Amino acid sequence: MWNGMGQQARVVVARELTKLHEEFLRGTAGEVRLALSARDRVRGEIVLLIEATSSAQPASVGGSVMQQVSQLMEAEGLDEKDALKRVARERGVSKSEVYRELQRQRSKK
Numbered sequence: 600m601w602n603g604m605g606q607q608a609r610v611v612v613a614r615e616l617t618k619l620h621e622e623f624l625r626g627t628a629g630e631v632r633l634a635l636s637a638r639d640r641v642r643g644e645i646v647l648l649i650e651a652t653s654s655a656q657p658a659s660v661g662g663s664v665m666q667q668v669s670q671l672m673e674a675e676g677l678d679e680k681d682a683l684k685r686v687a688r689e690r691g692v693s694k695s696e697v698y699r700e701l702q703r704q705r706s707k708k
Contacts, residue, residue, distance in 0.1 A: 606632075609650035615643040664697055665704045 606629035614622045620643070624631050628649075635641055662670075664686060671682040683701065687694040
């Protein structure tokens with residue numbers, strides 16, 4: 600059941616929000632699963648929050664914006680605009696912020 604996301608995925612189970620018996624269970628998927636399986640039953644309305652993970656490889660996020668944009672343009676045939684959008688999404692910042700950083704890096708050369 601949990602194998603697809605991995606036991607180490609960070610999750611929050613929020614139960615009975617805005618009610619008297621409001622409860623939050625936080626931890627890895629494995630930890631929360633263990634806590635819930637120890638109970639006789641789990642009742643009430645539940646919201647499950649799963650930490651988003653980037654599809655980017657950790658090493659590429661650490662590189663310069665110029666390197667990332669160039670790599671995406673070469674490897675995937677993206678134009679500069681689409682490469683900037685992808686880098687911004689992977690870094691969790693706005694496209695204009697990535698563009699400004701790219702311009703700063705270009706002006707240093």
